[in-house]
Amino acid sequence: MGVKSKAAAAILVLLMFLGSLWLQGGLDYHWDTCLKGYNQVNKFHQLSNSSGADAAEDPRILEGCPGQTFQVSMLLTHLLAAPAYSSDVLLQPYLSSWDELVKFMESLGPMVGLISKEIETKTSVIRQLALLAEENPDAELSPDVHSINSGNTDVGTKNNAEASGHASAYHSVRSMIWVELNRGLVDFHHQTDSGCRTLLRLHRALLWLKLFLEKLAETPVAGRLRSPSELCREAYQRTLANYHTWFVRRAAELAFIAMPERGFFFRLVCVQNQDQLSTVLTRVVEAIEEVYNRTQKALEENGMLDLP
Ligand SMILES: *[C@@H]1O[C@H](CO)[C@@H](O)[C@H](O)[C@H]1NC(C)=O
Numbered sequence: 001m002g003v004k005s006k007a008a009a010a011i012l013v014l015l016m017f018l019g020s021l022w023l024q025g026g027l028d029y030h031w032d033t034c035l036k037g038y039n040q041v042n043k044f045h046q047l048s049n050s051s052g053a054d055a056a057e058d059p060r061i062l063e064g065c066p067g068q069t070f071q072v073s074m075l076l077t078h079l080l081a082a083p084a085y086s087s088d089v090l091l092q093p094y095l096s097s098w099d100e101l102v103k104f105m106e107s108l109g110p111m112v113g114l115i116s117k118e119i120e121t122k123t124s125v126i127r128q129l130a131l132l133a134e135e136n137p138d139a140e141l142s143p144d145v146h147s148i149n150s151g152n153t154d155v156g157t158k159n160n161a162e163a164s165g166h167a168s169a170y171h172s173v174r175s176m177i178w179v180e181l182n183r184g185l186v187d188f189h190h191q192t193d194s195g196c197r198t199l200l201r202l203h204r205a206l207l208w209l210k211l212f213l214e215k216l217a218e219t220p221v222a223g224r225l226r227s228p229s230e231l232c233r234e235a236y237q238r239t240l241a242n243y244h245t246w247f248v249r250r251a252a253e254l255a256f257i258a259m260p261e262r263g264f265f266f267r268l269v270c271v272q273n274q275d276q277l278s279t280v281l282t283r284v285v286e287a288i289e290e291v292y293n294r295t296q297k298a299l300e301e302n303g304m305l306d307l308p
C-alpha cells in the first residue's frame, strides 16, 4: 500500500470511529450520578482539614469545577482510594479512576476521545467479569479451598492471604490475579479476555497518561512552555507506542495534533496559571504513581507484563 492510500485508509477509519463516538454519547451522565455521593463524602473529608498539606496545596484548588464533566477532584479521590493493604490495589476505585480519566481524554477533543473508547471497553470487560463472579458462588471460594480443589500450584497463596477475607474474586488486583491463575483463565501465549490481560492494557495506558500529566506539570526554569500536543506525543512515544502497530501509532499521532492549548488545561482544572496547574497535576501524578507501581509489582511478580 502506498503512503497516500494508507493515509486515506487512516482517515476513513478515524471517521468511522468518530461515527461510533456520536452513537455512544451520553455515557457521562450515568457515571456522574453514580459517583456523586461517593465523591462528595470524600471531598468533604479532604477539604475539612488541610493541615497535613503543605502551603502550596491550596485546598480550594480541588473543589468541584463548574461546567466540566471531568472533575480533577474526583479523579484524585478515586486514585487515593485505590491503594490497599501493603501492596494491593482495589479494583473498584481503580476503574472509577479510569472513568474520570476517560472524561479527561474526551474533553481533549474527539480525536483523543477515540482512544478513550478503547479504554471504556477494557474497563467494562473487568466490570463484567466481576459481575459474573458475583453471580457465580464458585467465585467466592477462599484461596485455600480453591488451591486444594483445583489441584493447582499454590502460587501466591501466602501473598494473597490478605485478599482472602473478601468475597469477590475481583475485589482487588491481587485477588483477581490469584483467582484467574488458579482457574487457568490466564493464557500466557494466546490472546484472551482475561481480567489480567485487560488490566495490563489499562496499566500501560496509565503510564502514558501519568507521563503526559507529569510533563504538563513541569515548569521550565528558562524557556517557553511546550505545547500539550507535543508533550502528549512524546509521552506516547515513550510508552504506548512500543506496543502499537505502525497504523495505530500514526492514527494516535494525528489525534495529538488536534489537542488543545495549555490555557484549556487551566480551565479544565479551574486554575489561573502554570504554577497552580503544576500543583494540582503533581498531586494527581503522585497518586497515579502509587497505583501504577503497585499494579506493576503485582503483574511483574506473576510474570504478566507481556500477556498477549
Ligand atoms: C486539623 O487537624 C489538626 C490535627 O491533625 C488539628 O489540630 C486542627 O485543629 C484541625 N483543623 C481543623 C480546621 O479541623
Ligand SMILES: *[C@@H]1O[C@H](CO)[C@@H](O)[C@H](O)[C@H]1NC(C)=O
Pocket: 286, 289, 290, 293
Ligand atoms: C515508583 O517506582 C519508581 C521506579 O521503580 C520509583 O522511582 C518511584 O519512587 C516509585 N514511586 C512510588 C510512589 O512508589
